[in-house]
Amino acid sequence: MNETSHKPEAPRTARAEAKAERRQQLIEATIDCIAKFGLSGTTMARVTELAGVSVGLANFHFDSKDLLLAAVIKHLADEQRALWQSRDQGPDRSSSDLLRAIVDSRFHTKICARRKLAVTLAFDGDAGAREIYRRVVGDMDDERLDASVAIITEMIAEGGYTGIDPVETVLTLEAMYDGLWLNMLLYPGEFRRTACRDRAMRMIATLFPKHFDASPLAG
Amino acid sequence: MNETSHKPEAPRTARAEAKAERRQQLIEATIDCIAKFGLSGTTMARVTELAGVSVGLANFHFDSKDLLLAAVIKHLADEQRALWQSRDQGPDRSSSDLLRAIVDSRFHTKICARRKLAVTLAFDGDAGAREIYRRVVGDMDDERLDASVAIITEMIAEGGYTGIDPVETVLTLEAMYDGLWLNMLLYPGEFRRTACRDRAMRMIATLFPKHFDASPLAG
DNA sequence: GAAGTCATTGAATGAACATTCGATGAATTC
DNA sequence: GAATTCATCGAATGTTCATTCAATGACTTC
Numbered sequence: 001m002n003e004t005s006h007k008p009e010a011p012r013t014a015r016a017e018a019k020a021e022r023r024q025q026l027i028e029a030t031i032d033c034i035a036k037f038g039l040s041g042t043t044m045a046r047v048t049e050l051a052g053v054s055v056g057l058a059n060f061h062f063d064s065k066d067l068l069l070a071a072v073i074k075h076l077a078d079e080q081r082a083l084w085q086s087r088d089q090g091p092d093r094s095s096s097d098l099l100r101a102i103v104d105s106r107f108h109t110k111i112c113a114r115r116k117l118a119v120t121l122a123f124d125g126d127a128g129a130r131e132i133y134r135r136v137v138g139d140m141d142d143e144r145l146d147a148s149v150a151i152i153t154e155m156i157a158e159g160g161y162t163g164i165d166p167v168e169t170v171l172t173l174e175a176m177y178d179g180l181w182l183n184m185l186l187y188p189g190e191f192r193r194t195a196c197r198d199r200a201m202r203m204i205a206t207l208f209p210k211h212f213d214a215s216p217l218a219g
Numbered sequence: 220m221n222e223t224s225h226k227p228e229a230p231r232t233a234r235a236e237a238k239a240e241r242r243q244q245l246i247e248a249t250i251d252c253i254a255k256f257g258l259s260g261t262t263m264a265r266v267t268e269l270a271g272v273s274v275g276l277a278n279f280h281f282d283s284k285d286l287l288l289a290a291v292i293k294h295l296a297d298e299q300r301a302l303w304q305s306r307d308q309g310p311d312r313s314s315s316d317l318l319r320a321i322v323d324s325r326f327h328t329k330i331c332a333r334r335k336l337a338v339t340l341a342f343d344g345d346a347g348a349r350e351i352y353r354r355v356v357g358d359m360d361d362e363r364l365d366a367s368v369a370i371i372t373e374m375i376a377e378g379g380y381t382g383i384d385p386v387e388t389v390l391t392l393e394a395m396y397d398g399l400w401l402n403m404l405l406y407p408g409e410f411r412r413t414a415c416r417d418r419a420m421r422m423i424a425t426l427f428p429k430h431f432d433a434s435p436l437a438g
Numbered sequence: 439g440a441a442g443t444c445a446t447t448g449a450a451t452g453a454a455c456a457t458t459c460g461a462t463g464a465a466t467t468c
Numbered sequence: 469g470a471a472t473t474c475a476t477c478g479a480a481t482g483t484t485c486a487t488t489c490a491a492t493g494a495c496t497t498c
Contacts, residue, residue, distance in 0.1 A: 014495080022445085036346060038258075038344075041345075043486080125342075127255060172395070172421075175410075176394060183394045199387070238474090279476075440498090441498085442498100446493085450490100455485080
């Protein structure tokens with residue numbers, strides 16, 4: 001009512017607000033459904049039952065199951081992007097601080113919630129859904145990769161490490177993060193969030209001993 | 220006919236042999252189907268169409284879709300186990316050789332074929348299928364983990380590395396292998412099998428410089 | 439407060455699904 | 469070579485799925 005913003009996403013009326021909430025509610029229900037039953041066990045009936053609404057409503061809000069799934073991915077990707085970009089980027093931050101911030105955002109509580117890991121990896125693992133997934137998430141992955149490469153390039157220059165290829169190193173590290181995610185999902189008992197984050201940092205410290213005081217894995 | 224073996228799996232008649240081949244053929248078709256359409260897009264109709272047989276036949280040989288999928292997992296697991304156990308374990312092999320053999324078997328051509336990676340990770344990613352998967356594969360994972368821990372424990376003793384926890388290190392390395400698998404599947408262009416194997420070895424060399432001559436990442 | 443728009447329902451629709459089964463002919467046994 | 473067991477087919481069955489739609493009432497606009 002009192003809002004005259006140009007932003008299209010700003011809800012102006014009570015109805016628009018309720019609509020956004022409904023969409024959100026359905027997205028959350030879909031996340032829970034995928035986490036519990038897998039992508040192959042996720043049906044409109046189950047999703048809407050979890051959300052406590054009728055089957056028709058989901059199609060009213062998202063037009064089709066595919067678009068609902070795309071909205072779920074987008075929601076997760078937006079959350080990750082927001083978390084990653086909100087990291088402190090002040091001009092006085094050292095390269096090692098920046099790298100640590102990337103690791104921290106990768107292993108943030110919000111991101112590593114079991115239900116969300118389950119969804120992310122479900123899309124990674126399903127050939128059919130992978131296409132939708134990559135369209136929505138690909139850009140962010142590239143952004144983050146570029147940022148990591150820049151940071152590591154700087155660290156190499158600072159530390160005088162020789163024989164290290166920045167791109168190569170970043171790809172290996174990203175693979176390790178992904179692998180830790182997978183293991184958190186598969187073996188939640190042995191792979192706790194903070195332990196995984198520390199594991200990743202320890203590996204980094206071993207690679208760049210001059211940037212990270214103690215190298216707990218090797219000393 | 221001429222065979223009087225006690226082994227139940229030894230085909231005695233032409234019929235039994237043909238039956239085993241049919242089963243194998245259906246398993247291969249299922250692998251291709253999962254790789255192409257994902258677990259959620261894998262139907263009995265599609266599988267049997269790929270195999271060029273009727274729908275009824277798959278149920279005749281495997282009783283149900285679930286049992287067919289279990290047979291697929293078992294087939295893949297057996298292949299991995301065979302490859303891993305066939306590594307040279309002569310008494311004169313050094314600890315570093317043994318560790319290298321484990322990495323080699325993890326990144327063997329047969330294992331890293333795209334269609335097989337797709338299946339393995341599809342089961343990892345699907346909440347519903349994960350249960351079947353773990354029942355079949357869990358044991359082998361544990362075996363391999365224990366073997367790795369033993370090797371690394373020996374390497375630590377030999378090299379006098381301090382502050383390294385063997386279990387911790389093995390879990391991190393296994394996570395890295397898994398992550399590299401995932402990336403081979405997701406980005407086959409950037410992540411080639413041999414490059415990934417080398418990446419893993421380079422990381423290991425960095426951790427255990429006394430056991431692996433050059434440490435190509437850091438020197 | 440009247441007119442119009444929007445959110446919601448649940449039953450209806452038709453496609454796709456896993457599984458069953460009788461029929462058929464080929465391989466095996468005696 | 470007759471009897472029997474087995475592998476294969478494809479149509480039939482009953483279920484579950486995503487999607488549609490007419491009906492309803494609540495909210496918004498004027």
